[in-house]
Amino acid sequence: MAEAVAPKVRAAQRRIVSTITSSGVLNRDGLALWREAGCGEWKATAAEIGQDLELLEVPYTIVTAFRFPLASSYNKPMRRGEEVRIARGDLTHLTRWMPSLKETIGDIPEDCHGWAFRLFQPRAEGMAIVNLALLADWPAWSKKQARAAGLVCAECDYDLRKFKDETRLPYDIRLPERPKTRRLACGQCCDHGLDEMERLAQLTGKPS
Ligand SMILES: [Zn+2]
Structure with a gap:
């Protein structure tokens, strides 16, 4: 990339690449990053991930999404969180910052499930x-x-x-x-x- 990239954009890129590497879920519909409600003390929240994506000009949505209850808590409610989702058609905006993702996207089988x-x-x-x-x-x-x-x-x-x-x-x-x-x-x-x-x-x- 020959163009000059502002340091804060570069920092956002580093954070996003590391977040996707550790917790990104890719399927037919696109890429998703889930954060349990109240996780902010330890990890970037969905809103913070969103701010980084805005800096990188990657379109996204944030939805409420539930995860299975913890194993130790039978009959307990599902864990609520927020999921940052980048639609498959928008992933080209992301691969610009994370070229290694291109291959992974190419490997998604056509009969792969989606989000729903x-x-x-x-x-x-x-x-x-x-x-x-x-x-x-x-x-x-x-x-x-x-x-x-x-x-x-x-x-x-x-x-x-x-x-x-x-x-x-x-x-x-x-x-x-x-x-x-x-x-x-x-x-x-x-x-x-x-x-x-x-x-x-x-x-x-x-x-x-
Ligand atoms: Zn049955």
């Missing part, structure tokens, strides 16, 4: 499609971690992250006594959400 974990949610008025706000590395979680995050079928323990078998897609089938708690089941175990949709429709008094 999509599920079906039966509602009285019909079937909705919902995206879970998960940290981008959800496909790499162990089955135990996925179970703690509720990503296996509550009935048969099938790993719902596969998305290969169309008869076993994830549906949100809540227990009548816990209507506010998400509970996923595979299509085979819940008749593809149809019974649940009917139950909810009857609750609201609408004819189904």
Whole structure:
């Protein structure tokens, strides 16, 4: 690079390259960097990463994203954090500062997953499609971690992250006594959400 680069830009580049090397997650949709809420004392927060990306003129968004609970805390809530995301189409703005990334991007298989974990949610008025706000590395979680995050079928323990078998897609089938708690089941175990949709429709008094 022949052009003169301001020292503060150079410093931002160093920080971003090191952050991506240690915690970047790359997939079909782009690159993601997750930070647990309240991590600021030890690491750069999502907002600080964003400031560096602005200096480097790399477009990004910050979204809320959840990670599986800690192993020691069964039945504990998911860990909330913020994820800095750079869309795949914008990665060229980043490879300018981190040329080694080009090869890694080229190696992403076309059938690679993206950011979204999509599920079906039966509602009285019909079937909705919902995206879970998960940290981008959800496909790499162990089955135990996925179970703690509720990503296996509550009935048969099938790993719902596969998305290969169309008869076993994830549906949100809540227990009548816990209507506010998400509970996923595979299509085979819940008749593809149809019974649940009917139950909810009857609750609201609408004819189904
Ligand atoms: Zn099942």
